[in-house]
Amino acid sequence: MTGGGRHGRGRGSGKGRGGFKPNQSATRTSQRNRSVSAAKRQRISDSDSNVSEIADFIQSVSDVFDELQNHINTLELRLDDMEQYSRRTCLKMSGIPEPETATFDEDTDSKVLSVINEMIIKPHDRKLSLRDIGRTHRIGERKREKLEIS
Numbered sequence: 001m002t003g004g005g006r007h008g009r010g011r012g013s014g015k016g017r018g019g020f021k022p023n024q025s026a027t028r029t030s031q032r033n034r035s036v037s038a039a040k041r042q043r044i045s046d047s048d049s050n051v052s053e054i055a056d057f058i059q060s061v062s063d064v065f066d067e068l069q070n071h072i073n074t075l076e077l078r079l080d081d082m083e084q085y086s087r088r089t090c091l092k093m094s095g096i097p098e099p100e101t102a103t104f105d106e107d108t109d110s111k112v113l114s115v116i117n118e119m120i121i122k123p124h125d126r127k128l129s130l131r132d133i134g135r136t137h138r139i140g141e142r143k144r145e146k147l148e149i150s
Contacts, residue, residue, distance in 0.1 A: 084135065092139075093112065093115065096111055096112075098138070108136040108137055108138060109130055109136050111136075113128055113129070113130070116128055
C-alpha cells in the first residue's frame with residue numbers, strides 16, 4: 001500500500017473526511033439549512049397567527065370594557081338621581097306661590113334665592129347665589145293656591 005494509510009483510503013482516493021464526497025457534505029448542509037429555514041418560516045407563521053388571535057382578543061376585551069364603562073356611568077347617574085332627596089343638604093320649602101300658567105321652564109332657582117335672601121338671611125350676612133344651589137324644582141301635584149319647592 002502506497003500512501004493509502006488505514007483502510008486503504010489515502011489522499012488520492014477521491015473521498016473526503018468520513019468517507020463522504022465533498023459535494024455530499026455540502027448537499028447535507030444545504031438540506032439542513034432548508035429544513036431549518038422551513039421550520040423558522042413555520043414558527044414565524046404560527047407567531048403571526050398567534051399575534052392575530054391576541055389582537056382579536058384584545059379588541060373584544062376592549063369592547064367589553066367600553067360597554068361596562070358606559071354601564072357604570074349610567075348607574076352613577078341613576079344613583080345620583082336616587083340620592084338627591086336623601087342628602088342632608090336637601091331643603092324643602094312650602095308656601096311659594098305657583099304662577100297662574102304653570103310652565104316647565106319656570107325659574108325656581110331665582111324664586112328660592114329671593115325667598116332665602118330677602119326673608120331668611122339677615123342683612124349683614126352673605127347672600128346666597130346660584131352657585132350655592134344644587135337643584136330646585138316643584139314637587140307634588142299642581143294646586144291652585146301653593147305648591148312646594150324643594
